[in-house]
Amino acid sequence: MVVHTWGFVPSKPDSPWIKVELRAESGAVLRVSGIPYAAALASLARIRSALQSMNVRWPGKSLTLHVHPALRTSEMTGLDVPVALAIMAIQGKFLPEKLSRLVSHGMLGLDGETSNPEPLSTHCSNRSLPPSLIVRAIGSRESFPNVTNLPVQECHHLSQIVAALNRPFIEHNLSQSEKAESEEVMHEWGTIKGEGKAKMWLCIGAKLRLHTILAGPPGMGKSSLVRAAHALLPHNGGNPAPFLAPHPSGGVAGLLGSWRRGQPVSGAWALANQGLLFLDEFPEWPRPARESLRHIIDTDSLYLHRAEGSASWTSHAWLVAAMNLCSCGHHPERCTCDPSERRRYRRKLSAPLLERFPIQLDVGGHDETECQKSWSECIVWVQDKQEEARPKWQPDTQRLAQAIFKKDHSSKRQQRHLRILAEAHAQWENELNIRPCDVSAAFDVMWMNRQGWWRLH
Ligand SMILES: [Zn+2]
Structure with a gap:
């Protein structure tokens, strides 16, 4: 830097x-x-x-x-x-x-x-x-x-x-823009207790624009974490990065766009270009809206075909989704719903969709560790555009990753994500070589990719 x-x-x-x-x-x-x-x-x-x-x-x-x-x-x-x-x-x-x-x-x-x-x-x-x-x-x-x-x-x-x-x-x-920046300091880690692991992975997600999903009971700070994560993003021409938090009831039109009086109207995804698109209550979104994200995530572009005409947008939005672990909203330990109800709720999110959210965080207030870096250190780390030397894989960590891929039947995409996450974790800890603990930390935040994750708890 x-x-x-x-x-x-x-x-x-x-x-x-x-x-x-x-x-x-x-x-x-x-x-x-x-x-x-x-x-x-x-x-x-x-x-x-x-x-x-x-x-x-x-x-x-x-x-x-x-x-x-x-x-x-x-x-x-x-x-x-x-x-x-x-x-x-x-x-x-x-x-x-x-x-x-x-x-x-x-x-x-x-x-x-x-x-x-x-x-x-x-x-x-x-x-x-x-x-x-x-x-x-x-x-x-x-x-x-x-x-x-x-x-x-x-x-x-x-x-x-x-x-x-x-x-x-x-x-x-x-100047005005710097004032806006100082106001944003309200959304910093300091106001959120613990959750050191989630804070670290949100920094990694913000730096590499890796789509992230947060699962946990309501009222445990998911939204505050997402707000703070947005404040980590670099400003563009003096303006804060966009933050869009459309409501599920806005449906496909609110998320992807629509036509009004013969004109295409951008949806939240296109408006969140270079910023953060927050999808709260993710399983409550209409299935077509959720599933169309798959193609958008793969291509960073969106084609809208309607009777009125066709329109297309490109956007580099960072997607952060949040969900409860049961439709009742309770923590798994206090949820008294039938297990089949929990499964039904969680399985609304298809495996191919979850796979496109490489960082999967379980936030529930049980992580009392603090982030290793201060708020300003996090910002500096996230916004540092210097091409740092990428941490290197060693034969033992290569073998460990291969063993995980084999045991887990990981798809090519999951394998790519695990490698990126392990490298980023080593970089966060200032390591030049990737260690087994970097690989297992990466594996830990890909828990929703595992077979039968919806049966956990
Ligand atoms: Zn429940």
Whole structure:
């Protein structure tokens, strides 16, 4: 992933704004561009110590630091703070977008204290002014001439800068889209207790757009999980990804589209392009609507043939369906229905349809583990578009997968899904090789594909 932010070098009156870019990828090399290598090493040594004092781990990755325009050694010291913030964004301490319009300045002490490395000049032009907020180590507003209309926050310690970044202080300078983003924070994991496993698989589903089905009793947070999963999706041109939650009573027309006054009308699936289509009460949907999803999922396109005419749409919607485990809605332990009733309800979903939902989660409030990653770490992980090295299969895990396929009579599609899920699980845990536990975790979330799953519980 690449994070960018801005620094400030007062001794460069013509172009005081310094763009700082940091790329992290797998490996353990340090590359620098635009600054002397020795100066970068000295700066990173201070930053490493400062972060340690705040219990922030150093990323175990190759780092490439690029500074533009190029700086001399003596000018580098004021960039400790922006580089430290970029490293913290890579570690998921806050969203990288928070830094992209931020100017910060200051040298770090080994304990994280900030100071001014050089006397500040008063001849700065505001040419190509990039930021909306300036955080500086210590000093006064006068140190940033010509930017009096921009808020300046003074801090004495790196932790205060982090706190300033998370305070509403910056809100009034945010654009509309960023405001929408901060409102979405309401739909974060923090408000949902436990369900660590479901949260992890929803991150994986969001990142790879793997259709997901959640089964569990009502009132146990299925909808909240889906809402939060939507907030994980990247914004498009400043707008949140679409979220569509059509009601089963809307039927085929609401889901797939219809004709009105001679014009084709898009259904929820087409409108949810690049976003999330939530199908609650999935077994309650009319059978034709459910079953037509099979072809749509396979092709990402939809043809509507009606007496009025034909229309077609393409969409890359992420499908997340939810269902109870019995028509009575009760948890299997408290359901007193006849087992045949439970079976009838569950078998409304055909095996070929379920097969197209590779992630099958059982959410019932009995998983008290928390997600291993914080909410912001999840967002960073899901939205990281870097092609990371794919985890590798080893002979023993290959054999394990083959044994599962054979025992389970897995279809080609199920085999493909199991491989994708095992790889994604290893990636989530930062593993370079796929382990047997990755394979069994993947197998666990494909439980509805198993013969006779509807008889479970
Ligand atoms: Zn029941």
